[in-house]
Amino acid sequence: MFKYLTILILFIVKINSCFAQNIDNEGLLFSISGNGLKETSYVLGTFHLYNHTFITSRPEIVYALASCKQITTEVTINKSDALGLGFKVISLDSNAKKLLSKEDYAICEKIVSQYNADMVNAIKIMKPIVLVPIVMTALIMNMPEFKGKLGDTAMDMYVQKYAKRHKLKLLEFESIKFQTDLLLEQSAADQAKELSEMLHDTTKIKTQMLEMAISYEKGDGNALLKFADDENMTEATESRLLTERNQKWMIKIPKMIADNSTFIAVGALHLYGSKGILQLLRDKGYTVIAIPINKVK
16 A cells, blocks of 8 residues: 555655664764765755754754755756646546545545645646645644644755755756656556545554654664565565665765765665665765754754
8 A cells, every 4th residue: 555655755665674674774864974085975864744844953964964065865856847747747537536436536635625725626637646645744734743844845845945045066866757757657546546545544544654753753764664664566666666776876976975075865765774875885885874863942
């Protein structure tokens, strides 16, 4: 059920238990030094549903961000990208209203209206998978544990805006087209099935989202890996969605951090495990150290 759900939240996939649980999987913010680097760079694991306050309320992240000369995120989005993305996520034939049963669509409409009444008309032509994060956010937005953590500027977007505001170089690992195509590779029927399952098990969604959020805030990589480990994916799918992408990013990272301090922000579960970014950096000879972060109340 949560194959594409987890992609949307943390852009993660199932990771086999052989992904070395003895690897250091604790923390969210890490420094990168050694191996001939002139300056220290940093990598932050993000939770895509969380807003910018997670960053601004933690001095260690603010300091790391302020000390870097350039910023790298998974993707960057400009106005032309947003327009192109809009055409990809809507459909007159394979939209949620046509693919869901009348009962399911009514449930979906009710949930979305509680989140943003202005979106009710727009969702009629959206592909089902696009509604997954919207429905999920709507389900948890009124939970006291998520108060003040959702909406407004998402973590990743805040980092991009920070770069533009301070006239820093902004880099990306992938294009928005690549990520959108990756997301939409699931058939329309399977998208509708997954969305329907969500709509009929909202209590479970809320519980699991809360557990995931708690694990994220603790920087508990092993717990987050366990969430991903519940997925039933083929080895080929796992490789395409996670392993191959991490390896491609690792071709770019050494060049990025060689001469300029770089703040890297990517979905948290790209970091952990023996095939995660942290271990791949260590394998190349870099010193990677977890930096404890504390929330300022």
